[in-house]
Each structure stands twice: as structure tokens, then as C-alpha cells.
Amino acid sequence: MKKKIQTLQRKIESIKEKLLAIGDLRPGSLSEQYNVCGNPNCRCKANPPQKHGPYHQLSWSRNRKSKTRFVKKPQLPLVREQMKNYERFQTLLNEWIDASIELCDLKVKMAAEEIANREKSS
Numbered sequence: 001m002k003k004k005i006q007t008l009q010r011k012i013e014s015i016k017e018k019l020l021a022i023g024d025l026r027p028g029s030l031s032e033q034y035n036v037c038g039n040p041n042c043r044c045k046a047n048p049p050q051k052h053g054p055y056h057q058l059s060w061s062r063n064r065k066s067k068t069r070f071v072k073k074p075q076l077p078l079v080r081e082q083m084k085n086y087e088r089f090q091t092l093l094n095e096w097i098d099a100s101i102e103l104c105d106l107k108v109k110m111a112a113e114e115i116a117n118r119e120k121s122s
Contacts, residue, residue: 008103015096022089026082028060
């Protein structure tokens with residue numbers, strides 16, 4: 001059991017190191033939007049319509065508030081990398097939580113065994 005505890009502690013330390021290496025974080029999802037303008041003679045009013053776009057829109061929720069922001073084409077690689085970092089952060093955080101729960105359970109079990117052993121000795 002002590003070996004398993006040490007293994008979990010090493011795993012958590014490794015996760016912490018990986019978390020420190022993550023760059024900028026950006027939650028959300030990207031979508032392509034196509035718009036229709038107000039000009040009655042525009043191609044977007046033709047049959048079939050040729051809408052304006054694509055415009056890239058970033059959407060996310062934070063503190064129970066939904067937000068959107070348009071992202072210009074040159075900014076897309078940076079925004080995608082930030083979103084990838086956020087996904088990596090979430091994955092590592094979940095791994096840390098899972099390992100921590102397992103570690104806490106083992107420590108509780110080990111403490112209970114120590115108490116039972118002391119009671120047997122008395």
C-alpha cells in the first residue's frame with residue numbers, strides 16, 4: 001500500500017510539472033458564421049444567396065455568462081493553440097483529481113488499519 005501511495009504521489013508531481021509548462025489558456029469553441037447584409041442589391045440576397053463569410057466566432061461561458069467574440073483569420077492559429085492548451089489543462093486537472101481521490105482513499109484505509117492494529121496490540 002505504501003508503494004502505491006508513493007506511485008500516486010509521483011504521478012501527481014508529474015502532473016503538476018506538466019501544468020506549469022502549459023501556455024495561455026482559452027476556453028470555448030470556434031464556429032464559422034455567414035452573414036446577410038442590409039444591401040438589397042448584394043450577392044447575399046441573390047437566388048441562391050452567396051452569404052458573406054466565413055467569419056470565425058469564439059464562444060465560451062465563464063462565471064455563468066456566455067460570451068462570443070469574432071476572431072480574425074490571422075489570429076486563428078494562436079486562438080486554436082490557446083484552446084488546445086485549455087483542453088490539455090482540463091485533462092491534466094482531471095487526472096490530478098482522480099489520482100488525488102485514489103491517494104486520499106488509500107491514506108484513509110491505511111490510517112484505519114493502523115488504528116485497528118493499535119487496538120489489537122492493546
